[in-house]
Amino acid sequence: MNDSYINVKNQITQAGSWQEKYREIMTLGKELPVLPQELKVDSAIVDGCESNVWLYINFNNEERKLLIAADSDTRIVKGLLSIILYLYSDLTPNQILLIDANKEFEEMALLKHLSPSRGNGIKAILNEINRKAYLMNK
């Protein structure tokens, strides 16, 4: 896990109240690069979300790294996407497969955002990242 993720995780776990925590998450969301309008196409939409979530995952062959770009029209999901990007950025497929995202979210007390009833697509995104990493690792 890289240092910038550890930093983010500390900020979230050390938030003094839930208000502070969600403010933190939404601030992270604001830092997430906005996906250009022409990339916000239906084919990139993650299914089963009440809000729109767009996801691109590419594999950089030379560096053997995943490149992830994602965006959402809600602030909180955007913040969660940002956390996911910190979590996985610059990792090799093998390193990605070793990450237990459930545990990470649980430690930040954000596990409920992975529940399918939320319809936010976070779980689907994690699955997709793992699927791609698995394919590349083979």
Add this chain to the structure above:
Amino acid sequence: MLDIDKVRKKFPILKQVVNKQPLIYFDSGATSQKPQCVIDSINYFYSNSNSNVHRGIHTLGDRATVSYEEARNKVAKFINAQAKEIVWTKGATESLNLLANGLSNFLHPGDVILISALEHHANIVPWQQVCANTGAILKIIPLDETTEKIKLETTYQLIDLYKPKILSISHASNTLGNIQPITDIIQYSKKYQTITIIDGAQAFMHLRPDMLKLNCDFYVFSAHKSLGPTGLGGLYGKYELLNSLPVYQTGGEMIKSVSFDTSTFTDAPGKFEAGTPNISGVISFGCAIDFMNKIDFLDQKTHEKSLFIYLKSQLEKISGIILYGDLELNIGTISFNYKNEHPFDIATLLDQCGIAVRVGNHCTQPLMRCLNIEGTVRISLAFYNTKNEIQQFIIHLKQCLSLLD
């Protein structure tokens, strides 16, 4: 007056603490909470009377069958109908599908099915399927853009224009809470012998519909939105018309005689209840009806109305909040948005405060398109909610909105 403390004590779930805050349940439109007697009756049934209905020549079978049919009587009485006019189904959705399936035999190409712009997908999609199969045409009573409800004059004009074979509209909108002027519309449709269907999923508990007064041909509802269990609902139909519908599913129990060549069916309601029914669900819904009967309807209405007016006035005071729908004739459901914020964010923050609301399009995508929005935050109240809960909600809501500003 409704003794609200006494009422709330009957609903065990309302004592819950969610995210370290007392639960404020404002999502009764999705499903209502259940009183202890309804929960207990399911336990009691499986502990004391469990057996199949209409078959066993034994004491338990008798007991189960009597309770099962008693519940049908209770519901019939509750809506001022006859027991044989009540069919048990899985819910409003299945009731509408049963009707769409059965009535499609009466339709010819070009016949019109008229619905309103406020319908739940369950009262749109089955009719689209019927149209695809029969060549019938689906027409829509539009939403008036300024009042955000349907207009009676427009509805009459459309009825005169299309002379619809079927008219299917909701008694109350799940998204906006609008109480629709169905009595007048049903009355007017008689001019053309239109078959009238009312989707009462939202109205059943709040409005206690009277079938004789409404004079519709069919009325559908879901038990779980009216204090009862999930997986159960009902269909009321005027007997002759109901009995003239072809069977929907076939199998055991609904049969008079079977040979390998042909079968004959029992009369309604039995012929629509193929297979082993949701016996414990039916019996516990009977208890939900008993529970409602013990609450004076006028007291309930007065309480719900005062909650609604209070909530509306409080929301109107928050600048940036946009309210939708009919804010006068309403079952106690308010949909809103705040500036350009996504409803999802508002609900996620409210959940942190122990407040349950629903967001999204509420299975009414066409209505969202009429309103030019993607979704709303929806608060749906019930008689077990309190003014204090609304006060708490408003305090928390302001806090949540300030996090977004």
